[in-house]
Amino acid sequence: MNEPPPGGSVDSTFELLRRAKAGDSAALERLFTRYLPALRRWSSGRLPRWSRDLLDTDDIVQETVIRVVKRIDTFESRREGALLAYLRQAVMNRIRDELRRSHRAPGIDELDENQRDRGASPLEITIGREAVERYETALARLRPEEREAIVARIELDGTYEDVAQALGKASPDAARMAVSRALLRLAEEMDHGNA
């Protein structure tokens, strides 16, 4: 999301989706260009280091996007943010599946010499596994627009311009307010989860 989506308009995104689904490889490449860097970066925070020898981050992200494109028949929302959140969740599910399949997700006890090679993802190492779970649960309970704001800005590090476009907001300032409010709502949900 650091790069503003080429073409920029929401319509073009959904047009690209439609064309890619119809087998237009150029359209697929453009979707990749638009979403893969941010999703890859995001997933590198979610994949345990050890797993990256077995699972190639790029493979996972790319294949997930392809699957999503192929399976999407109708995408009800016309917000790009919804597509992003959807893609993000799809990649997340795929990572979970892969980790389950690999039968080796060692629990974290203490950091050790090779912490970067062990079972915890960088995010789990940073905030703890329990907090990650609480976060995911709380995120799922947010309203779609709130969730999309969090994903676009906090997870995928989009600019406020990106976020405004993804959420269909009038201005970056409006996007900023939406993110800030969503953060407070998320904190409340996480606190409930903590109770």
Added chain:
Amino acid sequence: MATPESNALLQSVADSIADGLPVDWQTVEAQVDGQPLRLLKQLRILSDLATLHRTQPTASSGTTPALTARSKPATVIGKWGHLELIERLGGGASSEVYRAWDPQLECEVALKLLRVDDWSGDPWSSRLVREGRLLARVNHRHVIAVHGVAVQDGRFGLWMQLIRGANLYRLVVKQGPLSAREASVIGIDICQALAAVHGAGLIHRDVKAANVMREDGGRIVLMDLGMGSEREATRSGPNDFAGTPLYLAPEIFQGRQASVRTDLYGLGVLLYYLVTGSYPVRAATISELKDAHAKGAVVRLRDARADLPTRFIQVVERATAVDPELRYPTAGAFEADLVRALDDTSAPTSGRRSRVSTRTKTLIAASIAALLVLGALGWRAVTNRPDAALAAATVRSIVVLPLENLSGDPSQEYFADGLTEVLISDLAQIHALRVISRTSAMVYKGAKKPLTDIARELKVDAVLEGSVMRVGDRVRITADLVDASSDRHLWVQTYERDLKDVLTLQSDVAQAMAIGIQVQLTPQEKASFGAVQAVNPAAAEAYLRGRYEWNKRTNDSLQQALVYFQQAATIDPTFAKAYAGQADVYNMLPSSLKVSDTQSSPLVMYPLAKATATKALGIDSTLAEAYASLGYARWFSDRDSAGAENSFQRAIQLNPGYATAHQWYADYLLAVNRVDDSLREIETAKTLDPLSNPVRVIRAAVLYSARRYDEVIAQANEAIQAEPINAAAFYYRAAAYEQKGLLPEAENAIRRAMELAPRDAFYLQELGRVAAKKGDKAEAARIIRDLAAPGRPAGTTAGPIGFVYAALSDRDRAFTFLAQAEREHWPALLWARTLPELDPLRNDPRFADLLRALNLSR
């Protein structure tokens, strides 16, 4: 409870997180409680999450590899450029490492190959290039040598020396923790490697056990400069984990730059790991790690493995100090201390550094095991081990050994010594504890005696040893109390403070130790510990320098001490101890047998002593030193018997462990002819300060006045044995022999004293007395002329001449000169009631007049 203020605060924090701005969590969390605080804690997690995602490595931008052009990880043996791949040795997310044959160099090499084939603009490729270039700048036998870096067959590769052996991480996993000696040897090599890295203008940034190989031949090789960087421009973000978190210096988590000192911190952690298999700061997540750093939750090496040599522990603790300024500034300085530590570990069966019983080792092993299980909380369990409970019944007397100066700068010796004295003085206030005084403790400075021997010699239950390190205005003190009979560590603490709090710090150490060994503090003692004030750092420093000079007790050092104490008082006019120090000096200058200086005339000095002691007590009425000085001055200046006695008793009440107060009180009691009381006080002083020569000499003086001449000789001989240049001890030996009528022995002894202090009038009069008793009146007369000759300081000769006339039985002249001595406040005359020299004059009515004039007639 949510309020408009707390809502606004939460909103502002959320805005900061959204904007990617840092939040001062400690401050904001302190402003709310209840639900808003809980929400803040969730926001903190979200902030960490946002930062993590923001700081993940940037993926290739713009150019997405085409689906069909992606390469599979190279797992098959093949070729890369001119290199023939033999075996895959390992790999990570970004690269794979092969053993390869280089036909050009005709040797095996290690080849690091990037996984991705499209490397243009890829961060991993630029890192590999950088690693190659950085390594090429370092040429050292303990740093991996690079052969080249290139793109071949569309893949990026770096090839280098192949090291056959194991990395230190695996070594410890396989063999268990190493000895301090092994770790020191390895550490020395790594220091040299890092010196070469730093010398090339680089920072390694990922010093850890897994990045150091021990080659099969034993050579230590530092690997992996993949995280390395130029010494300039090495700032890292709060979640930029370039390096391995457990090895990262605490300041890195605050976003500070990687530096030589952060590399050396990493090496400190590595050494810690080598000897424990664990880490000084333990945590399960980065957040926990940050918190642990913030709270200073460090498992000290001495707690993790108390059996290690103290010096090695000190090296590691210095390397891993929280404050970068307290760490080694260079790899060279680190290495030098490791070399010294190695000396210390080379004689494992002798010396005070290796004194741990098998049982203790078992306890330590159990502690380490417990730590491994308990994780971050374990250290608390260890510092509260049962030894402390055992201490309650056993420790009622201790010695504080001179704190070791870890600054590496001998000119800082005064600082360590001064703090030792302050600590002793603070502990001595505790009535329930007998604390060996400074003079006796200092005898063991630098000595490598087993602690049990030291304890036996001083008849104490426990020994406190420790170290001081000071960098700029930060001070770090480590204190370790060891039970003398069992060699168990009873209590260990490390403190780090600002210099201005250094005196408070000593008071804290004293109080914490008392609590640690379960000594009951009286309310007055507690109040006294609580009353210690922070002082201006420069004033504290001047004071400590003053104490250092004062303790040398030479004329020059006393003058120097006075200058420092005056400086301290000028800088901080409310610093009571600075005035008490001045009073001590003023009291000592005239009464020192070695001093003959008009500037130090008693008529000038004692009133100054009284004035400064009074000033000190006006600021702090609990200062035992000031009361003792006041008593001394009251007696010598005003001959105020009642006032002096009150002051001495008050000093002893305030600080029963202050040996000098007992010593001076004994002196006073002797003057007022309470010889038995005087003996009792001097015995107390001797118990507190058994190795002090001033105490030995005063004890000889007391015994002399008690006419116990054989004991005088024995006591003087003990002092001479400890300090063969102690003129005063020779004097008492001479005087006792003279009283016993053994005149040749007396003459020998007094001539020795005069060799040591040729101009001293008091020793010369003793030679005159011996001559008189031998019947050599001409020699006695010559000595009297010598004493009366011009050039001797005023006020120092009338008394000695009077004493020689007394030995010549010339009463008239004796009384004439003694009367003059009385007017001149000649100090020795204050003991007129008990001095054996004056026995021939006692039945003369003029003697009563003399005593009256001296205010000694009762």
